[in-house]
Structures are given as C-alpha cells and as structure tokens.
Amino acid sequence: DAKTTQPNSMESNEEEPVHLPCNHSTISGTDYIHWYRQLPSQGPEYVIHGLTSNVNNRMASLAIAEDRKSSTLILHRATLRDAAVYYCILRGNTPLVFGKGTRLSVIA
Amino acid sequence: DAGVTQSPTHLIKTRGQQVTLRCSPKSGHDTVSWYQQALGQGPQFIFQYYEEEERQRGNFPDRFSGHQFPNYSSELNVNALLLGDSALYLCASSLNPGVNTGELFFGEGSRLTVL
Numbered sequence: 257d258a259k260t261t262q263p264n265s266m267e268s269n270e271e272e273p274v275h276l277p278c279n280h281s282t283i284s285g286t287d288y289i290h291w292y293r294q295l296p297s298q299g300p301e302y303v304i305h306g307l308t309s310n311v312n313n314r315m316a317s318l319a320i321a322e323d324r325k326s327s328t329l330i331l332h333r334a335t336l337r338d339a340a341v342y343y344c345i346l347r348g349n350t351p352l353v354f355g356k357g358t359r360l361s362v363i364a
Numbered sequence: 365d366a367g368v369t370q371s372p373t374h375l376i377k378t379r380g381q382q383v384t385l386r387c388s389p390k391s392g393h394d395t396v397s398w399y400q401q402a403l404g405q406g407p408q409f410i411f412q413y414y415e416e417e418e419r420q421r422g423n424f425p426d427r428f429s430g431h432q433f434p435n436y437s438s439e440l441n442v443n444a445l446l447l448g449d450s451a452l453y454l455c456a457s458s459l460n461p462g463v464n465t466g467e468l469f470f471g472e473g474s475r476l477t478v479l
Contacts (some may be wrong), residue, residue: 298454299471300454301470302469305467342426343406354399354406356405
C-alpha cells in the first residue's frame with residue numbers, strides 16, 4: 257500500500273487557520289488522497305478527498321501539490337470541536353489503510 | 365436516517381472465549397468493512413463484505429471471521445480470544461467496494477476488553 261507521512265501532533269489557536277501537511281512521494285496515478293478525522297471516543301469521519309485539483313467543502317479545503325507528492329488539509333478557522341486525530345490516506349482500488357495520523361490540539 | 369450502528373458498545377471477555385460483534389450499515393449501503401483499533405494506533409483493516417461474501421482481507425488470522433446477511437448487516441466473530449485482541453472494533457459502511465472515491469461511514473465502535 258502507498259504510504260503517507262504526517263507529523264505526530266500539531267497545535268493551533270482557536271479561530272486561526274490550520275494547515276495539516278501530508279507527504280506521499282510514492283503515490284500512483286490512480287490513487288485518490290482521502291482525509292478522515294477521529295474525534296475522541298468516536299469512529300473516524302470523512303473530511304474530504306481529491307485526485308489532482310484542489311477541493312473545497314463545508315468542512316475543509318484540500319490543496320494538492322502539482323506533482324501530487326504532498327497535500328495539505330486546511331481548516332479555515334479552527335474550533336475546539338476540531339480537536340481530533342487527522343488521517344491522510346491514499347486510496348486506490350483497496351480498502352482504506354490508516355496510519356497514525358496527526359493529533360491536532362486546539363487552544364482556546 | 366440512522367447512520368452505522370454497532371452493538372454491543374462495550375464488552376468484557378476472558379482469554380479463550382469467543383465474541384460476536386454486530387453492525388447495521390447506513391441505509392442504502394451494501395458494503396461493510398471491519399477495522400480493529402488498538403489504543404493509540406490508527407484503525408487496521410480486518411476484512412470487507414459485499415454481496416454476502418468476504419471480498420478483501422487484511423493481515424488477520426483465521427480466528428477472525430465474519431458474515432454479511434441479505435439485509436447487508438454484518439457480524440464479526442473472534443474465536444480463542446487473546447489479550448492482544450483487546451481493542452475498539454469499528455464497522456464502516458459504503459457503496460460499491462470497487463470505487464476508490466467512495467466515502468466510508470463509521471460507527472462508534474465496540475470496545476472489547478479481554479482479561
């Protein structure tokens with residue numbers, strides 16, 4: 257399975273933007289980049305996904321590098337409810353394979 | 365519209381026993397995947413069911429087995445429990461397992477403790 261590299265943890269102030277990086281240098285042409293997050297005591301929830309172009313939805317934005325070897329999940333205004341573990345996952349025609357993700361702490 | 369529901373939410377077993385966990389997928393979903401999440405780790409894929417058959421399997425021993433029913437609900441069975449099987453077991457549902465853009469919807473999990 258293609259692998260991703262994320263920082264173990266990040267910290268953000270409330271109401272500030274957060275940029276969560278992900279490196280995936282071995283990505284193949286057909287892999288989609290998926291982001292999920294897991295709030296405390298809950299199952300993971302889908303955040304966003306993309307292939308080549310930047311993507312926006314109500315939760316976040318996904319910026320994908322031109323060579324697709326890295327991507328960044330952008331939370332435009334972090335709230336306390338955004339404190340979670342964020343997983344960057346490459347998905348081909350295979351099940352989701354989770355790494356350890358980035359633990360985001362949000363400070364009031 | 366109910367999301368993914370799992371039962372039981374918590375259970376305690378002893379080594380050597382067997383356990384069955386249950387999952388009802390989100391309405392309209394036909395594919396169920398099971399994941400094991402140890403404390404402090406990301407979820408690990410166990411297997412995926414579609415059309416009542418196991419379609420893909422992760423690196424888990426045969427002690428882990430499953431079933432999918434005609435109404436798309438699913439069970440995960442673990443035999444001969446080991447202490448290391450203590451974990452949160454997550455069920456996820458989706459449409460069409462062959463589509464790599466498909467969003468997975470997860471339940472809140474069943475917390476298994478093996479003593």
